[in-house]
Amino acid sequence: MELIPGKIYLADQRGLTETQVLRRYSTFNFENYYNEHKEPFGNLFLCNDESIIGGKITFFLCKENSLQVFIPITGGIDLVANGKEFAVDTGQIQVLNMGKGEVLGISNPYQNDMINYIQFGIKTDMFLMRASEMLFDFDFEQNHLIEIIANTKLPFKLSAGIFAGREEVIYKLQSPNHQLYTFIIDGAFEIEGRLMHARDGLALWNIEQVELEALSNNAIVFVLELGF
Template identity: 40%
Template sequence: MIPQSKGKMYLSDERGYNEMPWFRTYNTFNFGRYFNEHKQPFGALYVLNEDVLAGGNGFRMEIETASDIILLPVVGAITVSTNDGHNGLLEAGQVQVLHLTRGTTFEVRNPYENDLVKFLQLWIKTPIATSATLTTFDLSHKDQLHTLINNDTYSLSIGKFNGRAETTYPLKDKAKGVFVFNIEGAFEVQYRLLHNGDGLALWDVDAIEMEALSSDAIILLLEVAM
């Protein structure tokens, strides 16, 4: 029998869910009114939301703990602004990191009149202030992981894979854990099957092995302080 690394699955259909006529959100961890005793933060990562916004709509949130807010459009583009002066457009193929202190508010809006947009939010507790960064990436370079962000607290990577393509992610810091989120398609990660929206937390591991089980499958990996 092949030994499995220590891990925990976060199934897509077990996520928190909230819907309004103009907005849908799926919550991997406890968020807002959603609470499940088994969906506590994974290390410094405490929010992972998959959000859908209707045209011309937006929302505003206030940060309660100093955090890096990572925004990654999956479909379309969003505008992002904060009450301390940041304002910009973020498109699919880009990732934005904002370090926000307690009491800071940020707003996300759909700039299109009629089209839906979909994006990911990741919130990571990071007491050390970092500068706002915007990184562009190209998923047409397939079958490899692209490092988007790399700092002392976490490292974020993304990749798009052909069916049956394999790769290995060696941890940069073996004291950290890895959270894997399946954006599109199907993967086998450390001998566990992941479908769209599934997450997998792994710890006490030196490297992560994965294989795409469908064409154009997209996966996100966050190596994060525990």
Template identity: 35%
Template sequence: MLVQTEAQIYLANQRGNSYSDGFRSFHTLNFGNYLAEGRASFGRLLAFNDEALAAGKRTVITSSKPVEIILLPITGGLELIDRYGESIFVSSGEAFRFLAFPESSFTVFNPYPKETINYLQIQLIPDLSSDAIDNHFDETPHVQFSLEGKNNLVPVFSGIGQKVSGFMGKYGGREEEEFKPSNPYAGIFTYIIQGAFEVQNRLLEKGDALSLTNVETLEFEALSEDGIILVMEVGHTL
């Protein structure tokens, strides 16, 4: 029996947003005070925020429940500081993942004197089973990758228990690609970081996203030179 593919487009100009001193966040999915129809979590993907932080400014990350957070700098780098004052620097070409609990607090700081930084904050429902947690502490949370080799997807992060994986690629104009999820029951979430793409016969531009379920192969084509796309394989919560 054929299973119908389900798709949903999240347009950039329909995202939620929040602002504070020197900080802005665009919310593709429901987050904080932003609650909109059709913007609920997608499988284990709880939140997907495109954030910018002005030079010398900082913002605090807190959570009312356990979440796994991926920070993925797009422009510049950020300093992540925990409540004990321990810090780590994460630059573009790197990703960092960590667990946040209700009692924890993390600060994102822009250390540059003049430049605004741009990064993605991705929140996931964590797999808190004992096996997944044991493997989590055996894996490095700080990953480096390169987009210098164009026209292919490279792995940039994976969640606890490998329930969510992220891949990024930079493509020349009219270059095509296929992506097959390792788990045939997983959903696919794509986000356009730069340029324009045709994804599964749908036009997506910078800041647009697309979620798909019941899809065996994702097909996309870059419509602009040096377009950058993020593709996530997203497991279900059960």
């Protein structure tokens, strides 16, 4: 079987930044981390896996006009942008419009526990929605990919699923001209013939549909369709 075009971003080859407050793994080039093989994938220029210790705050300087997508994995996060505060819990995803040069505060509201979240950054010049319209709630449905974000005003679609071992699902793209980025949260998957483990990313293009098979129980994947 001929493999469709793709690129794997292995978890253990990500850039690592550690401070007294933060531990960050960057899939793509970010701040002081640079690797010639980790250039942005289309308009997706940021995929960070970040943990903040209890009660602390970190700051994010936006380098592109973009939509920033925050997905709490363990615990919740508090975001402060342009003087407005946004509380985001697990089971929610917050998207924020950010202009180049804007600074965002990201804090851990729990004094004694570390939190973990995923942040995607997607380049765009079109800001058609307010932040209050871009808080999305979701509940996983076992062995199904659920559509979490699918709004014609946004240049991407985001789905996710939790699967038992050997469960399969097919994701159909809305256009063969679109690109797909999958990110594994937990467990292992085989995606179009490629073995993927926790916190691995996979970029795919020139495709109409993608087959995903979970190889472990409670395997969690996020699927980002780009190019709308």
